Amino acid sequence: MVxxxxxxxxxxxxxxxxxxxxxxxxxxxxxxxxxxxRPIYHGVNAAIWTGVPALIIILFWLMFQNTVINQLLLGxxxxxxIEAMTSADKxxxxxxxxxxxxxxxxxxxxxxxxxxxxxxxxxxxxxxxxMFAVVxxxxxxxxxxxxxxIGPRFRARYSVERSLxxxxxxxxxxxxxxTIGIIASLVYESYQFFSMVPAYEFFFGLRWEPQIPLRxxxxxxxxxxxxxxxxxxxxxxxxxxxxxxxxxxxxTAIYLTEYADHRVRATIKPLLxxxxxxxxxxxxxxxxxxxxxxxRDFGTGLGLDVAPRSALAAGxxxxxxxxxxxxxxxxxxxxxxPRAMREGSYAMGATKGETIRKVLLPAALxxxxxxxxxxxxxxxxxxxxxxxxxxxxxxxxxxxxxxxTTVTVQIVxxxxxxxxxxxxxxxxxxxxxxxLFLITLVLNVLALTIVRKYREKY
Amino acid sequence: MLxxxxxxxxxxxxxxxxxIKMRGNKVxxxxxxxxxxxxxxxxVPGNAVMALIGxxxxxxxxxxxxxxxxxxxxxxxxxxxxxxxxxxxIYDPKIDVVELRARVGMVFQKPNPFPKSIYENIAYGPRIHxxxxxxxxxxxxxxxxxxxxxxxxxxxxxxxxxxxxLSGGQQQRLCIARAIAVSPEVILMDEPxxxxxxxxTAKVEELIDxxxxxxxxxxxxxSMQQAARVSQRTAxxxxxxxxxxxxxxxxxxxxxxxxxQDYITGRFG
Ligand SMILES: Nc1ncnc2c1ncn2[C@@H]1O[C@H](COP(=O)(O)OP(=O)(O)OP(=O)(O)O)[C@@H](O)[C@H]1O
Ligand SMILES: [Mg+2]
Numbered sequence: 001m002v003x004x005x006x007x008x009x010x011x012x013x014x015x016x017x018x019x020x021x022x023x024x025x026x027x028x029x030x031x032x033x034x035x036x037x038r039p040i041y042h043g044v045n046a047a048i049w050t051g052v053p054a055l056i057i058i059l060f061w062l063m064f065q066n067t068v069i070n071q072l073l074l075g076x077x078x079x080x081x082i083e084a085m086t087s088a089d090k091x092x093x094x095x096x097x098x099x100x101x102x103x104x105x106x107x108x109x110x111x112x113x114x115x116x117x118x119x120x121x122x123x124x125x126x127x128x129x130x131m132f133a134v135v136x137x138x139x140x141x142x143x144x145x146x147x148x149x150i151g152p153r154f155r156a157r158y159s160v161e162r163s164l165x166x167x168x169x170x171x172x173x174x175x176x177x178x179t180i181g182i183i184a185s186l187v188y189e190s191y192q193f194f195s196m197v198p199a200y201e202f203f204f205g206l207r208w209e210p211q212i213p214l215r216x217x218x219x220x221x222x223x224x225x226x227x228x229x230x231x232x233x234x235x236x237x238x239x240x241x242x243x244x245x246x247x248x249x250x251x252t253a254i255y256l257t258e259y260a261d262h263r264v265r266a267t268i269k270p271l272l273x274x275x276x277x278x279x280x281x282x283x284x285x286x287x288x289x290x291x292x293x294x295x296r297d298f299g300t301g302l303g304l305d306v307a308p309r310s311a312l313a314a315g316x317x318x319x320x321x322x323x324x325x326x327x328x329x330x331x332x333x334x335x336x337x338p339r340a341m342r343e344g345s346y347a348m349g350a351t352k353g354e355t356i357r358k359v360l361l362p363a364a365l366x367x368x369x370x371x372x373x374x375x376x377x378x379x380x381x382x383x384x385x386x387x388x389x390x391x392x393x394x395x396x397x398x399x400x401x402x403x404x405t406t407v408t409v410q411i412v413x414x415x416x417x418x419x420x421x422x423x424x425x426x427x428x429x430x431x432x433x434x435x436l437f438l439i440t441l442v443l444n445v446l447a448l449t450i451v452r453k454y455r456e457k458y
Numbered sequence: 459m460l461x462x463x464x465x466x467x468x469x470x471x472x473x474x475x476x477x478i479k480m481r482g483n484k485v486x487x488x489x490x491x492x493x494x495x496x497x498x499x500x501x502v503p504g505n506a507v508m509a510l511i512g513x514x515x516x517x518x519x520x521x522x523x524x525x526x527x528x529x530x531x532x533x534x535x536x537x538x539x540x541x542x543x544x545x546x547x548i549y550d551p552k553i554d555v556v557e558l559r560a561r562v563g564m565v566f567q568k569p570n571p572f573p574k575s576i577y578e579n580i581a582y583g584p585r586i587h588x589x590x591x592x593x594x595x596x597x598x599x600x601x602x603x604x605x606x607x608x609x610x611x612x613x614x615x616x617x618x619x620x621x622x623x624l625s626g627g628q629q630q631r632l633c634i635a636r637a638i639a640v641s642p643e644v645i646l647m648d649e650p651x652x653x654x655x656x657x658x659t660a661k662v663e664e665l666i667d668x669x670x671x672x673x674x675x676x677x678x679x680x681s682m683q684q685a686a687r688v689s690q691r692t693a694x695x696x697x698x699x700x701x702x703x704x705x706x707x708x709x710x711x712x713x714x715x716x717x718x719q720d721y722i723t724g725r726f727g
Contacts, residue, residue, distance in 0.1 A: 261533070340570035344633070346531055348583040348640060349560030358582065363573050 003133050005058060012139040013051035020046030020146050027150055037156035044179040046146025048163050054138045061131050069123050070094050076116050168450060186437060188420070189430035196424045197225045202431060204228065208394035210414060210425050225428055227435065229394035232309070233404035234436075237386060238379040240315025240400055241322055245379075246372055248319070249326025254326070255369075257334040258356055269331075276324035284388030287317035292389060307391070307403040314389040318382055322375040331376065332358055333367020367453040375449045377440045379399065383408040407432050476638070479504035479644060479674040480562075485539035487529065488498075488560050494520045497539070498700045500693055502722055506673045507666060509685035509706065512695035513721065518678040521695070522646050525676065526562035527555050529651050543644070560587055563637035567649040569629035571621035571636070576613050579621040579632055580604060583640035599639055607635035608665050626657025634665065638673075645669065647677040651684065682722055686710050694718045 021043030100117035205226015292313035299306035330348035391403030480502040487495040604610040
């Protein structure tokens with residue numbers, strides 16, 4: 001039924017468009033050049049009037065239909081019984097009714113519930129039928145309105161452009177509201193967490209042992225929620241990754257824009273793009289199965305003590321993942337520096353190296369910083385590689401040959417398996433997530449300020 | 459009729475003439491398959507201004523860019539023939555192109571100051587060539603270059619501001635100052651006034667006239683008046699060929715070829 005309604009809206013929109021266009025054309029033929037808008041705008045305008053209000057009606061209808069029907073269902077029962085129920089009980093009752101209405105009956109339900117299920121089916125049908133009728137009416141009204149409006153003086157073009165404008169604003173608000181929603185949920189759950197675990201323990205504690213029991217009969221630790229070791233782990237791995245990725249990526253970009261001839265460039269660029277397209281899970285097992293053992297063997301050969309899941313392996317492989325980001329953004333930034341800058345420098349007798357260091361890099365700095373920051377954010381937020389290749393135990397050390405864990409790894413392990421949202425173990429994941437978010441935010445703001453300050457405009 | 463030996467003699471005489479600063483001999487330039495210059499023989503006299511004129515696309519910029527090997531930066535560009543600076547072949551593999559460009563500076567059609575401060579723009583050349591030892595010396599070079607380029611008074615209070623913030627005419631004079639700062643022997647200018655208003659143009663022209671005392675200047679221009687005002691010698695190009703070359707007075711009053719006459723009087727081009 002709902003699908004049919006959409007189909008009807010779609011068809012009527014087309015009808016509205018075609019009809020309005022044809023009508024506008026005939027008006028145009030009569031009045032000639034005095035017509036303000038071209039027929040196509042009248043068509044689009046009628047289509048908008050037909051489709052958009054109907055779609056908005058459907059959206060709200062579907063949003064509220066269930067709430068209304070649920071209230072009606074509860075109204076079937078004795079008021080005293082309903083009043084005695086908690087909201088959890090109520091939703092339990094309603095879902096039982098809905099299960100029965102859908103034909104899935106468990107055990108022997110009471111008669112009242114069966115009757116309610118019957119009612120539910122009736123009401124649902126009525127609701128859909130009336131929605132269809134309302135939408136149809138709205139569409140027809142839209143077509144009529146669009147057709148009536150057509151005339152030489154009617155500014156259909158403006159009207160269409162305003163609608164487009166509104167639509168674009170709506171789209172940008174979708175992104176903004178989603179972000180706000182995500183942040184709000186992070187903040188809310190973190191607030192819950194901090195009401196169970198003192199903030200100073202989280203921010204300054206040096207022990208991270210979150211595996212406390214969710215149920216009374218579980219065997220688990222006592223729990224400690226000091227986040228510092230986890231952030232140290234993220235810091236170590238991100239640093240290792242950036243230490244390798246930034247120079248390699250930047251030098252690759254410089255080589256490609258300034259030194260490589262066309263053929264070399266045409267081969268290397270696509271290869272780098274392939275590297276950027278490798279799924280991180282593949283990098284993950286590359287790290288565990290190949291790089292980590294290699295580093296370990298090599299380290300043992302040198303007489304060093306290397307953990308089987310060393311931070312170096314995870315960070316090193318992450319660096320490989322980041323190289324294409326840095327190189328392709330830096331490459332774009334360098335290529336965007338006008339040729340006149342290069343020629344100006346060469347004409348002064350500067351060598352290629354001097355030109356790159358003193359003219360191109362400063363001019364391309366904002367783009368390059370952008371690439372580096374994007375890479376850093378990814379390094380901090382990267383999950384799959386570290387889940388596979390980094391350790392699980394949070395320990396306070398910065399030795400790259402040891403195993404460390406990261407914030408993202410901890411969030412994953414905290415939310416896998418049993419979870420209960422009234423338990424600090426689960427909630428700590430949100431606190432970690434919020435911190436991670438804040439860190440990346442600060443990094444971005446910082447970088448933007450630096451970029452703005454040192455930008456050399458060309 | 460000149461015999462081969464007399465030509466030979468004349469050539470040696472000219473090569474020994476200290477007044478010839480740069481010399482092009484049978485210069486051919488190709489952009490990929492397309493030939494842009496055909497057997498151009500042109501001498502650039504020292505301590506004088508030579509103007510290159512001719513209709514658009516005739517190869518003026520191409521010739522100019524051969525003189526400091528800026529064409530090297532274009533992959534598809536091939537240059538044959540000899541070009542000498544003080545009798546030395548500048549396309550000789552032994553020649554260091556960086557050193558050559560320090561001796562033959564260039565000012566472009568569109569002002570292209572670096573996105574750095576005014577001071578840094580001028581200091582760029584002296585720094586990369588290690589011309590100065592102390593900060594004070596560098597300051598001095600910066601000031602004298604800006605003075606020579608007749609822009610010192612306008613920028614002396616804002617040396618730390620970006621060069622890109624100047625007006626077009628000021629930017630162009632900044633670029634000239636930048637070229638002067640490395641004390642080149644020759645300065646090549648490719649339509650240096652095409653982006654400037656008449657007042658700025660007059661300033662730059664005046665400047666060119668003064669610079670002639672210390673430098674050899676080759677200037678490409680589309681303005682006949684400008685060529686007449688600033689240059690001592692003029693060379694006329696057409697479709698990649700050097701049509702005629704001679705003292706500016708003669709070129710403008712009594713040219714040898716009809717083509718030059720038509721071009722100068724504005725009958726084509
Ligand atoms: N980078 C290049 N690649 C290919 N062809 C070029 C290139 N630069 C110049 N040419 C060609 O060489 C010829 C001469 O160009 P050049 O720039 O020397 O002309 P010009 O005399 O300076 O003209 P204008 O007065 O318009 O600046 C033209 O036909 C041009 O199309
Ligand atoms: Mg030109």
